[in-house]
Amino acid sequence: MLERSVTLSFKGCVQGALLCMPGFPGVVALGMVFGTVAAQKGLTFLETIMINSLVFAGASQFVAMEVYSDPLTWGSLIAMVGVTAAVNMRMLLIGASLRPWLGQVPAYKTYPALYFLTDLNWLISLSEYEKGTRDWGVYLGSGLFTWTVWSLSVIPGYFAGSLISDPKAFGLDVILPAFFSALLVPLWKGKRQTVSWLVAGAVATTTWALVGGYWSIFTGAIAGALAGAYLDD
């Protein structure tokens, strides 16, 4: 199979940032809610900015704030790191699936860029790769853009918690899952996907019912990938 080489351009970065726009209201709403939660838990402004911009992983930050206590003990410190790792376990798989895409790019560029890996820019990069894009600026631009928006959106949330008191009323909470759902559509090619997705769905549902939390993403994704790997045409 002839593979075109992977490039990086500013134009690609801009394109990546633009492709984030459908998810933009969802990211802003989530970031603002995190700012509000952080303020309610008694974090200082600096602490809020640090946890939000350095960890840069939405769901895990919320779960970590659930186990946060003031003053912070060693026990709750370890719990915060532990739940963060558990919630972000899916990053292992998301990163793995980018290997064919970014594998040609030198390591000194990809490893710093992987810091900006999120579900959103992963999803965008992946659907662009499917369409034949080989400019990894799409990944980088969407990652940097998401990070910037995420970092800024926490600020109004911290100071004016009641700005969006109920994101659900505006349907803001369904934006990211809806984006996922929309981008799943072009990935469907035939029987292989049907079987793999059914397996993933069944295992994820079972895991969710038995243990709850975020483990279902991990178990379901692995089961679905294995089904895809062992299903011969």
Place this chain on the structure above:
Amino acid sequence: MTDGMFSADAMFMLAVLGMTVATYTLRAGGYWVMGRLPLTQRVRRGLEALPGAIIVSTILPIVLQGGLAVGLCLIVAAAAQIKLRKEYIAVFCAAAAAAGMRAAGI
């Protein structure tokens, strides 16, 4: 503006550092491992199936937790995408459907 606004607790910073390192390790770890596995036909097929499987496994628990309204919104998004192939519109339709259903009390 209080003085405390720009202060940070040492233990808290340590927690943030731990969370950052853990998350980065996961972000880079899967990618790193895949560079060291021989890319056989099976591994390739598994990697190809992975994205869809991740998406399905991410969405389903959200639907189970969110109930009928969320499930319907995601069906709206998928249907709009099948018809129009425009993510913007699909996402907008889903959010509008959610806002509408919540206003109606579903």
